[in-house]
Amino acid sequence: LPSVQGALEAAVQATCGVPTRVHGSGRTDAGVHATGQVAHCDIAKDFRPDKLRDALNAHLRPNPVAVLEAEIVSDTFEARFSARKRHYRYRIVNRRSNLALEVGRVWRVPQRLDSDAMHAAAQRLIGRHDFTTFRDTECQAKSPEKTLDQLDVVRDGDAVTIVTSARS
Template identity: 45%
Template sequence: MGLCYSGTSYCGWQSQPGGCGVQDHLERALAQFLGCPTRTVCAGRTDAGVHALGQVVHFDVPLQREPSSWVRGVNAFLPRDIAVQWARTDLPTTFDARRSAYQRRYRYVLRNHPVRPALDHARVGWTHRPVDLDRLRAAAQCLLGEHDFSAFRSSECQAHSPVKTVQAIDIWREGDYLIFDLRANAFLHHMVRNIVGSLLAVGNGSKPVSWLAEVLASGDRRLAAPTFMADGLYFIGPDYPAEFNLPPTSTRIGLLI
């Protein structure tokens, strides 16, 4: 299944004892639709407050239904801010939502304006200081390729290795909005938010362009900028080999970008 959700009201993707995770709501909806409990596996866990445009999950059940039935049926039991976008029942048993993905993509949308957002509250990040786009792009170059990203890793991260490969970081401006688009084989806990926070320290002139490379090389989380707000962060989704022929994810975020 492909899912879209607003993360504002949830404590992240992962199931929690209090039932506040997106996974909890999805599995409750599946249980109501199926008449039996089932567990789901996702392509990438999102933090509390983080949104998703193309989260992908898989699960194994004995029940056969048409894809359209899965979409309509499960959506009938989901909250209004979580929606199944598509379903596939013809994938090979080798498909795994997490392990089959070869890269993942996040987008951070940031309002760069003296006044905080109102209608876009919780849907975009915000910084009031002027930000230089050329400085952002220059600093980001050092993050491309395979590196140890311990300096941008949360202390709660459960990943087996801090070494990840960043394929691309694209940064551009549309009106009052700055957009950061990051692609990597995988991301550490808080990695995108920590990178964006550190890039902004360079972009607003607080730190020199060379500072980001020094932070990366240090492997010391204490030297990087504070973790930036979750508002405005979107999990665009995973990419899979063409053989699976999964539907593409729209990258349009509501009426914004």
């Protein structure tokens, strides 16, 4: 399967007739599923947003990628740099039994996790911190300091969900 970006770029080219770069608001690693990802591309053709969405989705089949909305934005909009917040949800199935329907979508940890202790420890990470140690040598961010607004660890049966929210 092509990457999400590759699938989107192929769909835009099939729709508009010219190769077009698609810029995402963030990147995901292989095997990671993004919901609510924002992307932009510059196209010369005039489309009603709903018609563009439908055309892209027609060309995205059978890839597991869908365009939920399309809209016209200002020329200064950049999906990555215009984002004000980013939200992430990490799902863990905390049980000894193997995964069935969730294979490839969650992380299975067979040893019992103490989600209350994890949540308490996570609260110490909230706030503004210097992430220089975690930066790629080619990182384009203006500052290594980032603000983590939310980091919750919640258990519901054998599901442990980690929810984060950070300013961009």
